Amino acid sequence: MADVDELANALGERLKARGETVAVAESSSGGLISAALLGVPGASKYYLGGAVVYTGKARMVLMDLPREAVAGMRSASEPYALLLARTARERFGATWGLSETGAAGPTGNGYGDAAGHTCIAISGPMEMAVTIETGESDRAANMTAFTAAALDLLQRALS
Template structure:
């Protein structure tokens, strides 16, 4: 967890310095992405809000994504992760949206993905999406790995903005 908090602190300081805001839609990381970002003193300067979009009902209630936008798309996929990241950015009026959607374990999900599978995405001035496969069934370890992968992808996007 220390590495996650350290990465969040670095990102938080960069967002504050740039006057940028972030919003989060996460699933199988269970709120760890938001928790890490909020662990930084002064997080209110950059963190606008987030949701744990763990079920289809939660997606309806928390994101208001129209059914038509989901046609041909399944959870735990790169297109769905990108949709969630864009949704977070747009709904909160943030500079950056970040998302995660996968299967923490100990078993896979109904879509055929094994435990340890997730897709993470960043939407903003730079967009990126990535699939992670940990090959582990340890739920807590996967949740931490998913949150770390999400924030690492955001850090790379921030780096690309400064290059």
């Protein structure tokens, strides 16, 4: 994860310099996005908190998103990723909300998405959502790829 660590360090420095903050809601990356951001010295100046929203119950308990709020949304979709990013930003009062939701593998999810599929979103002064398809079934490699893609999206938003 050397590239992820380098990217997280650069993001941490940029967020600190700008006086901006981030909150994270992640799923199939399993906390690696938060871990990368928290691995930077001085992370408490920009990282407000995060949650691993891996199940429907976690969505309700950790993000306070009732079933009605996500009715008709697939969990590994750009609209759902945007909802998670917006909710994280709002709940923590952060400048930026960053989210990831997908299928790490080795198999896909119950919605027909293959392993290696994830949707990542950023919400703040601007919003973006992207879909990533690694084409891989290696769970650990996908988790790392999802983390790198999420940090890359945050970097693009800060540019």
